[in-house]
Amino acid sequence: MSEEIKTLTISVYTENNIGLLNRISAIFQRRHINIESLTTSQSEIENVNRFVIVVNITETQAKKIVGQIEKQVEVIKAYYHDDHETIYTESCMFKIKSNLLFDEPQIQNIIKESNTRIVTVNKEFFVLEKSGRRHEIEALRKELNVFGIMQFVRSGRIAVTKDEMKITELLAEIKN
Template identity: 75%
Template sequence: MSEVKTFTVNIYTENNIGLLNRISAIFQRRKINIESLSASESEIDDVFKFIIVVNVTEEQMAKIQGQIERQVEVIKAFYHTDEETIFTESALFKIKSNLLFEEPQIQNIIKESQARIVTVNKDFFVLEKAGRRSEIELVHRELKPFGIMQFTRSGRIAVTKTEMPISTLLQRIEESNEVAFSKDQS
């Protein structure tokens, strides 16, 4: 039996309505929980990128990759282990302002965790902590006894340690589309 690992899936796509729904359905049908999801522009103009984190076996991941790539708007999907990626998350903590000055332990938490104060006003202050999920969870556990007014955490953002061939692949696709278009015009 294969080992369950954490995989970061990078999906390069066109920006079409409903695609995220179809991609998440691929995981849902297999009863696989998406641990983290983020979406943004990619390094290539007009190409968007989903980053999805899941815990599955490599065999499951390979099948899922194939199904994702069968979606019309998907240009290419890649998956990598944690060892093959550089990744981070970000979190915001909203806490009552008086605690910043009245509880020395809060200042210690901020300093030790290397969190940064984003804003302070008379009612609340906001801390930002970037790093691994475990680091963010530690800050959350340490701040919780003081009362967290609001908390939010981003999905994982990641880049691979090795070069991604996506730019070259897209250039080839674009060139082949131009050739096909010019043949159609003839």
């Protein structure tokens, strides 16, 4: 019986070093695994960055990949979690012609119903911002596409775990 492919979120705590992103992405490339989204930012710990990588793989593959990632010198710790173990969201922005905001009452309804925020309005265009699950963003994109989208961008997933991750204690042990 083959193992189930799941959407997994891999969190990697690292030092902020040049070239690390290339080496981490090469681990996935060698295994022919597509990265669905990748976000990197400062973590809750000073001078420690966090990668949030979303992939569709089996748990066996995830264990191997996390092990490979942890072999990188700058990596402090890596974890993987399924969607039930995380709280996650994505953000997006839409740029749309301004006249539509006033000429198409349906757009105002879409904005209200989807909990979308107007970021800016000028004579040429307006910009909308939405945070939520990918399927919510895609549904909004489909609705707005009818009116013409000048530009669209979506972030990668950002996520926190429901359970505590013991990274702070781990770092304290390493420093001692």
